[in-house]
Amino acid sequence: MGQDNGGGLRSLLRNLLGSEQPETSPVEPATPGERMRRVPFGQEELQLSFAPLVKATAPAVVNVYASRQPQGMRSPFAGDPFFEQFFGRQLPPRAQSALGSGVIVDPSGLVVTNYHVIKDADEIRVAMADGREFQSSILLRDESLDLAVLQIEGGGTFPVVAVGDSEALQVGDLVLAIGNPFGVGQTTTSGIVSALARTHIGVNDFGFFIQTDAAINPGNSGGALIDMGGRLVGINTAIYSRSGGSIGIGFAIPSNIVRAVVASAKAGNDYFERPYVGATFDAVTPNIAEALGMSLPRGALVADVAEEGPAEKAGLRAGDVVLSMNGMPILNPDGLGYRLATQEIGSTATMRVMRSGAERDVTIELARAPESEAGEVEISGPSPLAGVRVAELSPGLAQRIGMPINKVGVVVVDVKAPSPAADVGFRPKDVIREVNDVEITGAQDLSEATSARARWWRLVIERDGRLIQQTLRF
Incomplete structure (x- = not known):
């Protein structure tokens, strides 16, 4: 009996030290063909490293630098002839910049990142992990999804990360987050898939996220969420934090939606066209x-x-x-x-x-969203709306500019600057409901209402679901 117990103890020690593998896996696959998932055992497995996986995927994760040159502010010395000689009428503008991450998904240099990283950018540069930098242009942007596709300029062949199937993820799967947090340089963190199909996150209109506890911090936006096969399963987009740092709750856009957006960009679209069901x-x-x-x-x-x-x-x-x-x-x-x-x-x-x-x-x-037969109209003449370009809302137009597809009315699609409309504060996506007590149901109504001269203008505008009433002297 004692020899049997000793033999069993020695066998157990050998298993724990990794010198002998158990005959069967602790966890069998749930279904045939499913990727093996089990807890590690033995000393050798406890010494395994993610380094080969990072080495294979990190070169395709880039830093994205987006800069915007704002208009100069009026100098406090404007109007004084003496000081204007030295300081001018405007203060020198300060360039605004944003830092984020991106993932190369095509050898031609297609980069997926977050929309909020490149929003309103005048210049975008992409920095590779090896130190090379390239100018980039925007092929597609979609604010509601918080995704954008960039094209690296200059040609060449670039390393890529294969886009995986986010539907294959399960809660508990190991994942790596690769990006550039706080601008300190490329960083890799590990974690697990904490939850799937998270909704009501509030970071954008898209409501279907992968939640992970891999450390994600500011600057990781647009970076890669990688599975253990080295495939892209998500684009890191947001964190839940009260301090600004990671507390183990991060969110990523699933790769299946990323694949659809990239396909749309390759097809030459500058926005992501969704199927229409009506x-x-x-x-x-x-x-x-x-x-x-x-x-x-x-x-x-x-x-x-x-x-x-x-x-x-x-x-x-x-x-x-x-x-x-x-x-x-x-x-x-x-x-x-x-x-x-x-x-x-x-x-x-x-x-x-x-x-x-x-x-x-x-x-x-699943059809293409219908468009309005009426085209866009630019308002001119003596009115506070002069300088706006408007169109009648249709499902197709609503989809392009990121509005609910069931919204109707006359919407502002662009505001010329400088113009009276820009001075008043009109914005794209404003829906014009009334002008001088005249209900606006079409672009022709607006053209007629703004062609008449008036000293006072009463406007009713819908913005972000709220009605704004304003009376102006013009």
Whole structure:
């Protein structure tokens, strides 16, 4: 008995020291073909390193330097002939800069980064891990997704990170975050996938994030989230922090949406065109779920269906609840938006919906968002709106400028500077509702309302969902 116990103890020690591997893995794969996932065992495995993985992927993670030259401020000495000789009428402008990270996803030099890193930039430089720097131009930008695609100028072949399948991620998988936090230089941190399909983060309109506890700090924005196969599974975009530093809660945009955005940029689009279904969706609250006889509040409630749209043609009705799409469960409208965004225009999607307590399948064609037949109009003449370029909202235009697709009205698409409209403070995306008590429903209404001379102008503008009333003397 004693010899058996001693032999068992020696066998256990050999296993712990790594000199002998156990005959079977502690954790068997859940399904055939699934990547092996198990806890490390033995001294040799405890001494494993991420260094080979970092060496293979880090050269394709770059630093992004975006600078903007603002207009000079009026000098306090302006108007004084003596001081103007020395100081001029304007103060020298100070260049504003932003620092972030990016990932090269194509050998031709396509770089994916965050939109907020390059927003309003006049000049963008990309710095490689080996110290080389290149000028870059913007191919595509999408504020609602907080993504942008850059093109490195000068030609050449660049190292890349292969774009992986973010759907294959599971909570607990090991990941690496590579970027340039605080501008100190390229840095790699490790962690696990803490959660999937996070919503209501509040960093942008996109509501479907990977959460990780890998340390992410300011400057990591646009950097890579890498899986253990060396594939890009996310673009690091935000952190949850009260101090500005990492507290172990970071968020990344899934690689499947990144793949779709890059494909759109390669196709020559300067914005990410999403499929159009012609319906709007609301969350299923506990009260709604109880009223519909649902055991749990899940899915996306169809709030409105556009006439002659793909959803109406497929038979979708207001009050239906979308439970899944192409076999993938839908927990909320954000999840449905993510699923739709990863599909190609012209393809079809099968949605399982609940109607009157029964479930059924509805097949919807994912179409291109319709455009308005009316073109853009630039307002001129003696009015405070002179200098704005406006257009009638359509689903296609709303998608391009990042507004809700069901919004209607006349929207400002650009403001010329200098102009009376710029002095008043008009901004792109402002929806003009009334001018001098005249309701504005089309561009022609606005042209007629602003052609008449008036001393006082009463304006009603919708901005970010709020109505602003203003009376001006002009």
